[in-house]
Amino acid sequence: MTQHIFVIGLDEFNLQELRTVRNADEYEFHGLVGYDTLVLPDTYDMDAIMAEARAVLNAAPAVDAIIGHWDFPTTSMLPILRREYGLPTSSLESVLYCENKYWNRVAGRQALPECTPEFQGLDPFSDDPVGDLKMEYPFWLKPAVSFSSYLGFKIENESQYREAMATIRDNIQVFSEPFDNIMQYSCNPAALPDSGNGATCVAEALIGGHLCTLEGYVHRGETHVYAIIDSLRSSNNVSFFSYQYPSHLPEGIKERMCRNAATILEHIGLDNSPFNMEIFWDEAQDKLWLLEINPRISKSHCPIFEIATGTSHHEVAIDIALGKRPDFPRPEGHYPMAGKFMPRVFGDTRVTRVPSANEIEALYRRYPDLRLSIAVEEGMMLSELRAQDSYSYEIGDVFIGAENETALHEKFRHIMATLDFRFADVLPTNYGSLDDMPHFPPPEMPLQAHG
Incomplete structure (x- = not known):
């Protein structure tokens, strides 16, 4: 029997990722509130947004699950709507502890002061x-x-x-x-x-060290971490360069991170929910620092898992929303290593050239694993991009797989050279040469912080 899965802020890119999950032919995916309404609007009219969501759900033939992969307010809408429609859910209060970075620190001081x-x-x-x-x-x-x-x-x-x-x-x-x-x-x-x-x-x-993200879920009170992904920074030690799976961290450090994750999540009461948690390992002091908790899967990691394991981890979000314990990941991918790269320009300028459709199609033929998203258009100023960090402009996303990290970075550099973005001014980027690209572990890791 077909199960009806409602996805807040559904877009075409993530719809394709959802269709990679196991048993996808048994699901019918429905958008719930438009992408433009939920992602980067000028304002959020929450009363209108919630009314629109309820109208769609009330008219549906069935509501078997409600999921979402965007940040606030999507993550906070989920427990409210799930509670109203009698679905498995975390409490709103536990989600708000994750949403509010100040409250998150308060919880950390109580449960993981070290x-x-x-x-x-x-x-x-x-x-x-x-x-x-x-x-x-x-x-x-x-x-x-x-x-x-x-x-x-x-x-x-x-x-x-x-x-x-x-x-x-x-x-x-x-x-x-x-x-x-x-x-x-x-x-x-x-x-x-x-x-x-x-x-x-x-x-x-300021906190710093080797940054990574734990991907996991809490099911009926038990915390499970199914993957750890390394996060590499650009030369400014703030802007992200890449996310890479699997992690190169020592096994003992990974185990400590997983124990800490279970401690803080039990303290705030998160249950029946996926999560991702960013943690620094300060190797010099052998100290772990909790950066933040998100009560959702990371959408940035979906194509990474598809490349490396054969399936997007949207599967985890669906299973949890249906009340099932996930069976993820499985070793069914095309490459042993995969990553998301974030090409950046460090300064504002006008875009004078973007790759043509033919150039992009040629890259897809050469690299069948490639997933590419371009955020800029010819003639625009980089400062027109929304939701950027305070120090750089992310001009797109590149998802690829390879046999090892060196091959992964070389592949990224070749793809960016072929795409041949051009700008009105000569400015630093994080993709000009292999020397510009950080590797794990980096030669130096000064204290750093993330927003």
């Missing part, structure tokens, strides 16, 4: 933000609710702090207003911290 950096919640609308600050420079400043390093800044002095706070104050409402709207759905607000809200900022000490 893995939680010094931090402070701040009000960007305070009359005296400098007087409120107790942190010593340098530190990382970011809104409690955001994604993709949006409005995240490394702060080294008071002048930078004042400037960053002014920028955050002018833009934080994009996420703070919908977050505060979502709060009205909480059935147990007493379970949440008594300080901080959607308009809070968090300042935290």
